[in-house]
Amino acid sequence: MQDYLKLPLRFDQFFEKKKLDTCPLKESIYRNLHLLITTQLEENKQDFRYGSQFWDHDYDIHMSNDARREMVMSSLKRQLQLYEKRILNPVVEVNVKQKEYKLSASAQLRRRIEIIITGNLVRNNEPFRFQTGFFIGPLLFD
Numbered sequence: 001m002q003d004y005l006k007l008p009l010r011f012d013q014f015f016e017k018k019k020l021d022t023c024p025l026k027e028s029i030y031r032n033l034h035l036l037i038t039t040q041l042e043e044n045k046q047d048f049r050y051g052s053q054f055w056d057h058d059y060d061i062h063m064s065n066d067a068r069r070e071m072v073m074s075s076l077k078r079q080l081q082l083y084e085k086r087i088l089n090p091v092v093e094v095n096v097k098q099k100e101y102k103l104s105a106s107a108q109l110r111r112r113i114e115i116i117i118t119g120n121l122v123r124n125n126e127p128f129r130f131q132t133g134f135f136i137g138p139l140l141f142d
Contacts, residue, residue, distance in 0.1 A: 004028035007035055025123065029086055033117060033130050036079055038139065050083060052076065058136040065096040065111070072096070072113060080117070087128055090119040101135055110135040 003022035013020055023031070039051035053075040057063055063071075072094045080090045092115070099112040114133040121128050134141050 007031040025086070025121065026128065029084065029121075029128070030130055032084055034132065036083055037076070037115065037132065038134075050079075052079060055139075058139070061137075065098075068111070068113075069094045069096045072115070076115070076117070086122050087117070087119040088122050088125070090117055092117050099135070101140070110140070111137060 002025070004025060004027075006021040006023040006028070010021060036050065037052055040055035041051040041053050042048045044050040052072075054068070054072045057068070057071065060068075073092050076092045076094070077090070080087065080092070084090070094116075095114040097112050097114070098109050100107045101110045101112075112133060112135050115131070117128075117130040119128050120126060
């Protein structure tokens with residue numbers, strides 16, 4: 001079984017000449033997908049194309065949920081083709097909803113994006129599923 005470097009990389013281990021943390025294939029893919037989704041385009045100084053285009057519109061209150069859903073789906077499909085080739089035939093499902101987010105004593109309505117990516121692993125054709133959800137405008141995980 002092959003291990004993959006665990007993101008985020010901890011360079012203190014590298015400079016202390018220690019072995020870098022590793023993880024199995026699925027966890028490596030999960031971590032890459034999470035990073036790909038939560039990174040804005042041009043934020044990665046090594047590759048300005050890495051990230052998700054939809055962050056340019058996370059505060060756009062005039063965009064409908066359906067338009068936002070389509071933008072997130074198309075952005076992720078493009079990025080999966082470029083940056084996650086370990087998944088065969090990835091299918092991206094996105095839901096955008098208004099949901100209550102509770103802050104200590106008060107609650108407010110916020111847009112929540114829920115993403116499910118399914119497919120099969122290239123290595124062994126094993127079924128693969130990744131799921132995440134977060135609030136936008138600004139990014140907030142519950």
